[in-house]
Amino acid sequence: IYFFTNRIIIIGCGPKTMKVSIIIPVYNEEKTISAILEKVRQSKLPAGFTKEIIVVDDASTDSTLKKIKNLNLKLKLRLITHSVNRGKGAAILTGLSKSTGDLVLIQDADxxxxxxxxxxxxxxxxxxxxxxxxxxxxxxxxxxxxGKHKTPMPIHLIANKFLTHLTNFLYGHKVTDMETCYKVMNRKLMVSLSVKANRFDFEPEITAKILKKGISIVEVPIKVKPRSYAQGKKIGWQDGLIAIWTLIKYRFVD
Incomplete structure (x- = not known):
């Protein structure tokens, strides 16, 4: 507020800008890493949103890290590396610890x-x-x-539906896709959840802790292009069993 003789002039700061930390956990994605980073760089955000890109390489053994470094100057991303493979969940948590945004968005690299x-x-x-x-x-x-347009790898979709129904049964909420990669949330909330999972059990643990707090999950439809194991898919049936145990465990244990 500035005072000039008999006048008062109020200068507003305008609407608050929200910063989004896009965390990309990466492990052996040499075939797709360049393309996904370019897509993230070019991605549009709603008015009033800005982004930072954080890539966490989980000790890749192929040329993934080299390609990221070659793109780093152009993309102005923040690169963090693990010296040993610790898992997707651990990579996300590392990225979270270095993030500065109001929101966190998780992006797979595949x-x-x-x-x-x-x-x-x-x-x-x-x-x-x-x-x-x-x-x-x-x-x-x-x-x-x-038919001609049958679902690629339908067993994964069936398993996902089962895990999602189990989530809804245990926590009394209604979500349609618990295992989705695209999870966006308030960064301070995400930190407060104290997620411990280092691998693919990150998805059920964070969902369980959100729902247990009574926080509503808003869902929006997204596009998806499933890939096969031959194309690099990593999650397996063992991860499904771990997900079941994780959902049950956090229903009764904090």
Missing amino acids: LEYDPADYVRLLEPFKNKNVQVVYGSRLLNYPLKLF
Whole structure:
């Protein structure tokens, strides 16, 4: 506020800008890393949002790290490396510890998830009451077991549906895609959850802790392009069993 003789002039600061920390855990993704980083760089955000890109290489043994370093100057990203492979969850938590945004958005490096969905994922945060948004593959991704347009790797979709139904049963909420990579949330909330999972059990643990706190998860439909094991998919049936145990454990243990 400035005073000039008999006048008062009030200069406002305008709407608050929200910073989004995009955390990309990476392990042996030499075939896709350049393309996904370029997509993230070019991604559009809603008005009033800015981004920082944090890449965590989880001790890749192929040329992934070299490609990231070659792109680093152009993309202005923050690169963090693990000396030994610790798992996807550990990579996300490392990125979280270095993040400075108001929000955290998790992005896989395999091109299954399209950064073109960022606008849709972030729009709900214009409502100050929204703390968590999931991008749901299952809102626009029907299961088709037969025919020309059958679902790629339907066993994974069936397993995901089972885990999601188990989540809803245990926690009394209704989500459609618990295992989605696209999880966006308030950074301070994410830190407060004290997630311990180092590997693929990150997804069920963080979801369980969010729902146990009574926090609503807003879901928006996203595009998905599933890949096969031959193309580099890493999650296996053992991870499904661990997910079941994780969901049950955190229902009764903090």
